[in-house]
Amino acid sequence: MSEATTGKGRARGIDRIIGLCDCLHRVGRPVSVRELVELTQAPRSSVYEQVATLLEAGWLEERTDGLLFFGRKMHYFGTDYLRHDDFIARARRVLVELTAEHAETSQLCMLEGDKYVVALSEMPPRPFAISSEVGMATPIPWTASGRVLLEGYDAAALHAFVPEEDFILPSGERIQPADFAADISRAASQGYAVTRGLVDGFACCIAVPIRDLRGKVKATICFTVGNDIDDQRLAMLVEVLSEAGRRLSEVSVSGAR
Amino acid sequence: MSEATTGKGRARGIDRIIGLCDCLHRVGRPVSVRELVELTQAPRSSVYEQVATLLEAGWLEERTDGLLFFGRKMHYFGTDYLRHDDFIARARRVLVELTAEHAETSQLCMLEGDKYVVALSEMPPRPFAISSEVGMATPIPWTASGRVLLEGYDAAALHAFVPEEDFILPSGERIQPADFAADISRAASQGYAVTRGLVDGFACCIAVPIRDLRGKVKATICFTVGNDIDDQRLAMLVEVLSEAGRRLSEVSVSGAR
DNA sequence: TGTGATTGTCTGGTATTTCGGACACAATTC
DNA sequence: GAATTGTGTCCGAAATACCAGACAATCACA
Incomplete structure (x- = not known):
């Protein structure tokens, strides 16, 4: 499944995002940025940046305890899938x-x-x-x-x-x-x-x-x-x-x- | 909502993806690549490449009629959101x-x-x-x-x-x-x-x-x-x-x- | 309070990805 | 069947997004 969507070395932003979401799904619970870095094996600074972007887009959400997980938008997209x-x-x-x-x-x-x-x-x-x-x-x-x-x-x-x-x-x-x-x-x-x-x-x-x-x-x-x-x-x-x-x-x- | 996630000029892959998915959600039905290009205002060659990547990741799916829409993965991510x-x-x-x-x-x-x-x-x-x-x-x-x-x-x-x-x-x-x-x-x-x-x-x-x-x-x-x-x-x-x-x-x- | 670990921000250089445009092929139209 | 339009692929150039690493801020704990 997750091929080279995680790992070190320079990678396309899009591949990083895919890897990031796959990891989130695999662990199946909200995680900290630190954990996300470990899971994806991606560079720390990159993860921070991607997470910020995804938060803004509503693809991820930060909970009151500071942990990250999927956001509203994913629900909307998923619902679209089910309907169509x-x-x-x-x-x-x-x-x-x-x-x-x-x-x-x-x-x-x-x-x-x-x-x-x-x-x-x-x-x-x-x-x-x-x-x-x-x-x-x-x-x-x-x-x-x-x-x-x-x-x-x-x-x-x-x-x-x-x-x-x-x-x-x-x-x-x-x-x-x-x-x-x-x-x-x-x-x-x-x-x-x-x-x-x-x-x-x-x-x-x-x-x-x-x-x-x-x-x-x-x-x-x-x-x-x-x-x-x-x-x-x-x-x-x-x-x-x-x-x-x-x-x-x-x-x-x-x-x- | 969709700020600069669409439009011409060089953009980060991740922003293109966000714009692409937002457009898909907004139209709310499967679309052709051509339509996606129009909707997102993104370069044609880029859209083809992103779509290929997203298809492989299961974020999008190509239906029998050739049109594109959200894929299984989105449903999974959305379900994760609902649960958590x-x-x-x-x-x-x-x-x-x-x-x-x-x-x-x-x-x-x-x-x-x-x-x-x-x-x-x-x-x-x-x-x-x-x-x-x-x-x-x-x-x-x-x-x-x-x-x-x-x-x-x-x-x-x-x-x-x-x-x-x-x-x-x-x-x-x-x-x-x-x-x-x-x-x-x-x-x-x-x-x-x-x-x-x-x-x-x-x-x-x-x-x-x-x-x-x-x-x-x-x-x-x-x-x-x-x-x-x-x-x-x-x-x-x-x-x-x-x-x-x-x-x-x-x-x-x-x-x- | 001091020391070390952890978390988050910032910046610059460069390896890479995006993008424009050319090309090939198919589908329409006239 | 020629011309036009639409669709998908490929490639090289260069703009830039990603990353390493330095730094700041915060926390943990003795």
């Missing part, structure tokens, strides 16, 4: 519907490079819904959606595509690529994937594919529910998701991207 | 609640420079809810919220602050600054403002203040409802909004911003 990407806009309506109907967190997930990201997330208005952060890059093997998104990948292809370290779960345990490949082909044949307590212990994820015109999986929608779910409800949710997945697949005609 | 700005996050929960309860569009509005902008908008899931675009700068006198946000401004202060042309409604009709000042002081004394059919004919807006610690109005929350609303329901919504406004005002202690 046909596929995303349609998916969002479906997620809202699913979450309203079943009171579970529903998400739209996609690949970004060799990582999995949550593109959209709708949480039910209940106190302890399980969430995960929009846009955060996560190793593919950690997720149910990953098993759907990598449809068609065999062990060799996996080895080439997925970074070695991504097979190691937060717990330290290692997923065997062969097992992962088996999960993938099972997902392909049954049309959905379920993981239980993979990264979390208490979470259970159910993912189904959304396909483009050529039948390739381009995204997934998933429910994230408590691991204590019973089989009957799980089957019901699978059914509901599959239906939604089909709906989002077919009309994906000329929409955006 | 305490005040915004709290306001959002309140809006969701209000909209769920009363099935009307509710919004959080603020000033940005000498313009009014919708910072957050929650629409009820019904077919013909009245909406307005998040982040779009609108002349202050066109709105109910404007009458609340400018609390304390007399005719002279208005004259100094609000651009002359902003008093002209889309219909071509002109709002008299004196009338506007009267609306403002009425809003201050009754604690809310209502406008009926101001820009739209069919829309009715109800706005109440959210105050910072010093008592200054820093934002409004409002309902946008159909103009056919009856007095009783309107009174009820005013009451509900006022309560919400009070809730958002008090604890605004050390929040963000």
